[in-house]
Amino acid sequence: MRERILVLLLLVFNYVAKGETADEDLVTLKSLMDTLKKTPPNWEGSDPCDVWDGIKCENSRVTSITLSSMGLEGELSGDIGSLSELETLDLSYNKDLTGPLPRAIGELRKLSTLILVGCSFNGPIPDEIGFLQELRFISLNSNSFTGRIPHSIGNLSNLYWLDLADNELQGPIPISSGSVPGLDKLHHAKHFHLGKNNLSGNIPPQLFSSEMALIHLLLESNNLIGKIPSTLGLAKNLEVLRLDGNSLSGPVPSNINNLTNVQELYLSNNKLSGTLPSLSDMSALNYLDLSNNTFEPLDFPSWILTLTSLTTLNMENTQLQGEIPDSLFSLVSLQTVVLKDNKINGTLNVGSTYSKHLQLVDLENNAIDNFEQKHDHLSVKIMLKGNPVCYETVEGIATPYCSDNQANQLSYRTPWNNCQPSTCSLGQVASPNCECAYPYTGTLTFRAPSFSDLGNKSYFQQLEKGLMQSFESHHLPVDSVLLSHPTEDPDHYLELSLQVFPAGQDRFNRTGVYTIGFLLSNQTFKPPKVFGPFYFDADKYEHFGNSGTMESSKSVNIGIIAGAAVGGCVLVVLLVVAGVYAFCQKKRAERAIGQSNPFRRWDTAESKGDMPQLKEARRFSFDELKRYTRNFSQANDIGSGGYGKVYKGTLPNGQLLAIKRAQRESKQGRLEFKAEIELLSRVHHKNLVTLIGFCFEHDEQMLVYEFVPNGTLKDTLTGKSGIRLDWVRRLKVALGAAQGLTYLHELADPPIIHRDIKSNNVLLDECLNAKVGDFGLSKSIVDPEKDHVTTQVKGTMGYLDPEYYMSQQLTEKSDVYSFGVLMLEIISARRPIERGKYIVKEVRNAMDKTKVLCGLHEIIDPSIGLGASSSIGLVGLDKFVDLAMKCVSDSGVERPKMSEVVRELENILHHSLAAGGSNDESGSMISSSYEEVSRGSSSCHPYSSESFDLKAALSYPKVEPK
Template sequence: MSQRVLVVLLLVLNYVLVAEGETADGDLTTFLSLINTWENTPPNWVGSDPCDDWVGIKCKNSHITSITLSSTGLAGQLSGDIGSLSELETLDLSYNKDLTGPLPESIGELKKLATLILVGCSFKGPIPDSIGNMQELLFLSLNSNSFSGPIPHSIGNLSKLYWLDLADNQLQGNIPVSSGDISGLDKLHHAKHFHLGKNNLSGSIPPQLFSSEMALIHVLLESNQLTDKIPPTLGLVQSLEVVRLDGNSLNGPVPPNINNLTHVQDLYLSNNKLSGSLPNLTGMNALSYLDMSNNSFKPLDFPGWFSTLKSLTTLKMERTQLQGQVPTSLFTLINLQIVVLKDNKINGTLDIGSSYSNQLRLVDFETNSIDSFEQKDEVPNVKIKIILKDNPICQENGELESYCSSSQPNVSYSTPLNNCQPGTCSSEQILSPNCICAYPYSGTLTFRSPPFLDFDNKTYYSMLEEGLMNSFKSHFLPVDSVLLSHPSKDSTQYLELSLQVFPSGQNHFNRTGAFSIGFLLSNQTFKPPKVFGPFYFVGDKYEHFENSEGLTESSKSSNIGIIIGAAVGGLVLLVLLLLAGLYAFRQKKRAEKAIGQSNPFRRWDTASSKSEVPQLTEARMFSFEELKKYTKNFSQVNGIGSGGFGKVYKGNLPNGQVIAIKRAQKESMQGKLEFKAEIELLSRVHHKNLVSLVGFCFEHEEQMLVYEYVQNGSLKDALSGKSGIRLDWIRRLKIALGTARGLAYLHELVNPPIIHRDIKSNNILLDDRLNAKVSDFGLSKSMVDSEKDHVTTQVKGTMGYLDPEYYMSQQLTEKSDVYSFGVLMLELISARRPLERGKYIVKEVRNALDKTKGSYGLDEIIDPAIGLASTTLTLSGFDKFVDMTMTCVKESGSDRPKMSDVVREIENILKSAGANPTEESPSISSSYEEVSRGSSSHPYNSNDTFDLSAGLPYPKVDPKNLVIVKHRVDVQGISKQNKNIIVKIYS
């Protein structure tokens, strides 16, 4: 943790002090944000510049262009700030199983991203629709996660996409195809890989999905819930090499034009409900693996065209109603290895002849009607396993023959030693094929359609080992050897192999070597021999990197044990330590007793009953069952928001009061300190511009905070347009004033003072009159007497709003809130996020500011929704507001004003604009409810007349002279000639 803090401080130091550093400011700030959301980042990220040879990071022209961090043990979530790395071209975070949470919507802002690989992590939730905005994307691999929901139609917009792999998730719904203006997968004419197997996709395979314009070579849809017929359009994609439709509920006949697919090597149609006649596959001369088992085809004599498939290695036709006698010519196919025709009606004599393939390994005719068997001559060095169990021939022979048993040899393989003598390795090291003890990089290779069933064929594994080594060497990776072992297959006929890659020249890989191996395997740079087909790799966390002392990290742990053992051996030192420990323990108990008398939270960590939880006079303790009842069992209908902490639910108390319940997720209960802090702080602060705490719940391993319900959501939602509320200039000034008053109260009237530490638009809520209420005190700190000037504390907050002086010094003051407030004011002016597309709003305003021009030269930055677009409308006091705001964001805290000074300045601006800073606007609750239900009504309108001066920078108007009709009315401005109000009325 201390090393992470050091990295953060060094990054921030570079950001604050260097105007044009090696890494662009926006990229540097974004990268700092990512580090704050991740754990277990590489410890050798040292220095102030990520572009200075940081492992896993590549840059070009001062911008980060590549992040490849596979098998690092990263934990946490992918921050939404990732979208600000505008020049990023490659993002590979594969094989980090503790990376979880949703994929942020902002991922779509990476317009230059060409490679996105997140294989073998724990991401969940829907794939964001914004992913279709990445027009340069070539490689999209999100397989082996927990993504759910539908496949986004927008993926069809990725016209350059080559590789699409969404397999092994929990995706649902139909396969998306285009309709009208909506794109679908049928638009991906350049894609060669559709890997969508092992999901919960349903519905039919759309005929529109395939056309002669497609360049597909792999269509993998196995193990879903697809229904209806196989579309005949499949036969139009003559580039196909692998087709897997098995493990679904497809029905009807196989389209006869499927034999147009003359390049197909692997065809899986098994485990469906296919019917009709068995398709004639004559002409499919590249076909190597054919499996149509477990369907409902019409009874058919064994077709002679099987013997024409010259490339056939494996034929599986279990339970397909085949009958008659198998011709001897089938076994003469020179590549044939496996024939499995179990549970059919094959009869007569099984004759494999004398010219059978010297690769033949297994002939399985279990449960048929064969009454005799002939094998004229055995081919030297060829051992064939014949299985005729449960045939008449075995009943006649009393099942004494070897072929009357169904047992098959156990599959086992491990790369043999390379003409060397094995040695003894330490407990954590493994012997390589070259007899070198080392720490290998390991994982599992999975082949999705190996065109063979002979998993014990050592020749294939030798080919694979050679291919892997050639690939590593051609990319100049420090690999000495590879070890393949433990081959196995699962119910979907996937072949899994354990892979261990051994380092060259030393007994461990450095981080660059490990990341490079992971990236080579994750982005499919390695091309296996064709006999193995498409694959994916899931790597294990690599923990044996070298530290600064020249030891691997695991070795260092072992040495610590030796040191501890030596220390324990010092008897005298041990006695002294025990005595010192006893003394310290007694002192600690005395201190805890003294502190505990004034600390109502001292027993929460071990609380087992309500009596042990503090009963605060201003906050009611709710039971879990009560809150469950008030929220209708935390129903989705009552959900009103979510964040990193968990979800927020709306509830109703028996007395009619509406409440908001913030319920922490199990994994985000960071929070015992923050949880205590928020309850303790909110139970003793009371101000109309602070959200009121109603109570809390701390039982059933739950952490819940119960607040007053603030009706109109967050300021962030209002500025973004999400809530449907439009904010004019005067209303924005009043929101700024309310926020400032709340902060001034915390800083100057509460004893001891409180620093909020996380002021941002998402934490400013708007009530039914659009009054601002400061919320979320989870990061707040009290200024005790011993810390009158500052609190020394770990840096926490939200990127973009954080005070740079606090960044550098870790010294928190009330002026840190002032800086965050200043950023919030710039957000009010611009409706832009503080960090957006690599641009920092404070820097953007500073660069654009020109006091000699109207609106200070900020016309391009000001939010048009304020009303400045109208030539008849001006923003009264805008220049003074900007002056005050820029003072709040000065780099030195001593140069910033106090919040009470800010309050007075905003009050004066409002007065100069003709508005009363103490007057509240009328409630907009009814009109806002209309908007939330989909009405087009303006949120400030109602069926009654109202006073325009309460929320708009106009002179007083007699309400009797203004008729509000049941249509949308937008006030555009005031005519300078006759003072008439200019409006637009929408029918």
């Protein structure tokens, strides 16, 4: 009895040790459920790691999501980025999965496999994909992605497979330049599948090098122009090369002959010219297609006769002339010869020793005047229509090889396995083993097969065998596979219908379907080499069976069921006992540490004693913010930073919110979070972003601010927002930010040091007024005897006060230094550190007051003179730069106070307006870009005569000390 109890206790402890899914992953998965429709029905309960279809975990963290062919609908939420341990994401063959790929994909730093084949994703591929340093496999083919291929993919040094084919991608193939990466950096990648897009420009020579491991280069059906670069000959590992269906011109480089491993070479349907070089060293060639180019007239190339592995020769419309040597048809592997629309003449003689695999010889529209048929029953289809040999008839009847009627292409279907198929019910199909079932179906597409004989059973039997071996090796419940209807599409892809039948019952469960889908989508299955690179496109599966194994329930032993029931009851009792014990221990621990954790009861609505003391700030529930942001949807994602993401929300009364949601790794401690929101709730100024409220539930930390519609100053200076700031408007923005900082330094009690002044933290409202935001690093000077705070150095490189960096003593003058850098950024639109150059040093070295614009022609942003102030000139620029350089003095003592900065900026602005801002004859001082923002609102006029008196500007109630 004791042994049995020990066994049961071990089971209990094993269950407890396994634990439930980590809270943050559970929250994320439930958020995904809110934005996706038709998720698997067993996605319920609190432990996805235990039972949820398609979810795999390690140490209670989600590491794999494989949901191919699940019929998912909707958009992929940006919350996917919170699954920080995720390594595999496969959502293939969900054709109703649409919308953009969220930028948050870049937060999945452990992701190694990303597969979204055959969905309906659209929009650009986000640059953030370049952050995923562990990525080895990317398949985004057969979607509707637009825009350019991100340069950042070149950062993925571990990448092995890149498939972006069959989308709507545009622009050039990205290559590296300076610090900007490109595909040429992917030395370990073996597969570039980029066909069927709208790529343009030249094939860059820098793309190829002897260091590359590339074996598949597929660029077919794009808009590429220019010459084939000779550097292509350096990629000596290439096995498949498709450049067909573009507008490439010029000669084929002779060193393409160096690619001795190439088996399939497609150069057709371009504008290639010149002399066709010898390819005699490419002895591995199986499939050669040079059709529809404008090569110089040439006799049949003798080097072709050396290609002993050749199965398919296609040189339609290539200016071929002269006679075809009889020995061509003796190449042992030859299956198809297409030489139509040329100038071939003389006698056609297939010969007495033609290849036993030869199926087709198409020589239509040439100048052949004789055909010698040495076999009475020639099995080869000969097509000579449009040649002189067909101009004469025998007794008025055209010979077969001159006829329009062509025999149907031989096809293939998996044969019955020595059985007689029975009649199946509606929707079911008979398997090769004559069992009726609902198969998992789709189309296998081979992008460069090495053969053209679609009636050759041996190829397809090899494929069937390979599929079954792969399914069996992965212990999948597959009874058999059926291949049928092989066809060649206009792009010379081989398409083949595939049906996979379940074993043991008439349908697959979800586990069976998504596992088969994953095996085909991630290229685990390797087809016989003659089929070349492939992809699979699954049909929708609508006949799911029960979850679990596919075995028949009839074999279950009743005794086992009874024993399991008894054991289960005992287990439940033990779990209840363990639960009660754990609950009591938890309560005891809470009583012991209650005083040391002032936020322990924040999640209860009744308790307000431990709540922070807030003024005019509201506590929001998680469910409220979830509703206001439409489940934190990607559409409402308006930005991100080191703290987390920012979402746009809308209150029921229509008021807009900006909700900053902390990601797991950036969350503060509870005391720090409390201190920050108490600080923010006590400051109120027109040039500071207003805190409306907060949320602290479900282990979430969220701050709710007023929504500032025109984004960050950085976005405006870089042109991202589409708003242009002239000189006067830039002065007003600088003044507004300075007024906000002055309030923090001189009117807040205790004084507040922002510690992270930068263009990203200055926002522009609907009237382009500046508002300082993001107080996550702010510090209060609580000791009235000190003018500094000794603290760990934090901030942003380029804006950071060097004195604070050296001493770790934070003062108000640290904000002044950062503001000086911001002033230089305002006039230059440059980042503080750009290409290794520091803006402070650049201005200091270039500044010369004896010259126009202080000698800063090459530094000043050219767009600063656009719009209304173009007739005014940059009045006060010299004083503005002087003031900025005082702010960035090495010593804090030499820097002005922010109130002094405000007064100087007021004077500069007044002089600039007086120089012409109020006397414009047209009376219209609003630039077109500003007019679009303000929509004619008189209160937003950028050159109104409102007072800039400091006292008036700062006439807000003084903050009471806490």
